Amino acid sequence: MTTEAATAPRPALDLARVRAWLPKYGVYVAILVLVGYNVLFTPNFLTLSNLRIQLVQVAPIVIVALGMALVIGTEGIDLSVGSVMALAAALIPLYLGYGVIAAILMSLVAGVLVGLVNGTLVARVGLQPIVATLALFVGGRGLALVISNGQLKDVRNEDLIFLGSGNVFGIPMLVWIAALLVLVVAFVVRRTVFGRRLLAIGGNRPATELAGVPVKRVLITVYVICSVLASIAGVLAVARIQSSDASAVGLLIELSAITAVVVGGTPLTGGKVRVLGTVAGALLMQLVVATMIKHNLQPSTTEMVQAVIILIAVYVARERKSR
Numbered sequence: 089m090t091t092e093a094a095t096a097p098r099p100a101l102d103l104a105r106v107r108a109w110l111p112k113y114g115v116y117v118a119i120l121v122l123v124g125y126n127v128l129f130t131p132n133f134l135t136l137s138n139l140r141i142q143l144v145q146v147a148p149i150v151i152v153a154l155g156m157a158l159v160i161g162t163e164g165i166d167l168s169v170g171s172v173m174a175l176a177a178a179l180i181p182l183y184l185g186y187g188v189i190a191a192i193l194m195s196l197v198a199g200v201l202v203g204l205v206n207g208t209l210v211a212r213v214g215l216q217p218i219v220a221t222l223a224l225f226v227g228g229r230g231l232a233l234v235i236s237n238g239q240l241k242d243v244r245n246e247d248l249i250f251l252g253s254g255n256v257f258g259i260p261m262l263v264w265i266a267a268l269l270v271l272v273v274a275f276v277v278r279r280t281v282f283g284r285r286l287l288a289i290g291g292n293r294p295a296t297e298l299a300g301v302p303v304k305r306v307l308i309t310v311y312v313i314c315s316v317l318a319s320i321a322g323v324l325a326v327a328r329i330q331s332s333d334a335s336a337v338g339l340l341i342e343l344s345a346i347t348a349v350v351v352g353g354t355p356l357t358g359g360k361v362r363v364l365g366t367v368a369g370a371l372l373m374q375l376v377v378a379t380m381i382k383h384n385l386q387p388s389t390t391e392m393v394q395a396v397i398i399l400i401a402v403y404v405a406r407e408r409k410s411r
Contacts, residue, residue, distance in 0.1 A: 115351055166217065173322030
């Protein structure tokens with residue numbers, strides 16, 4: 089009887105451990121399962137060409153998701169990242185005549201300005217992040233269409249194209265850039281005072297303000313970083329497709345970025361940023377889409393599966409938070 093009484097609570101304890109474990113490592117298990125399925129049932133999945141395609145396609149999402157993870161870490165959200173990509177894309181052909189560096193710098197400046205507007209509305213005006221960034225979600229793409237006259241413009245600058253199509257040691261330049269940005273963001277979050285302040289704001293903003301942390305300045309900086317990363321993704325998108333189309337570049341990427349962050353284990357309630365989890369979340373969603381395409385499933389089915397994955401990820405995070 090004593091032995092039975094001692095062992096009785098174990099199932100509940102094990103269930104609690106599983107619930108605590110899932111937000112951290114569930115995305116990696118899902119990737120392994122999906123890769124295993126593709127290895128067995130998807131022809132040519134392990135070919136170098138296919139792996140290259142998957143990495144190139146996911147790289148811009150990873151870059152945007154890194155910025156989104158920082159914003160969500162402060163218990164915010166940024167819906168304008170797709171419009172920032174479109175704005176950066178529209179500015180590239182406009183300033184490319186002055187040189188590729190000038191064109192890229194102007195695109196990054198646009199990202200800084202959008203981030204300043206978003207951050208000021210959130211930190212100083214006091215608007216809810218979803219409301220503040222919704223304005224530029226609509227207006228930013230409209231401005232990009234005005235700048236480009238609503239026309240698709242070809243880009244034929246070899247230096248710019250190298251960023252989107254070139255290779256270094258056999259690895260696409262896009263992937264190198266995304267990997268470098270992952271390392272930089274991970275370092276900022278884990279090893280800098282700014283990163284600790286960012287997490288503290290998301291964890292308990294009133295207490296952080298009482299501790300003397302410049303909360304408003306940190307929030308504005310976070311939104312600027314998010315927009316600059318989106319601008320980089322916009323430049324790389326133009327470099328990869330060798331054209332600028334403000335109506336298509338970055339379209340709905342904000343949803344992909346938020347999905348990657350949430351599936352990767354970063355809670356929407358703020359206070360934590362899982363950088364590697366965000367990368368894994370982006371890879372998982374890319375694999376889901378690629379798998380369904382290769383097995384001739386309808387786009388609507390893909391969207392429903394993505395929605396289910398998001399709901400599961402949010403529920404798991406909520407369950408853990410409530411405990």
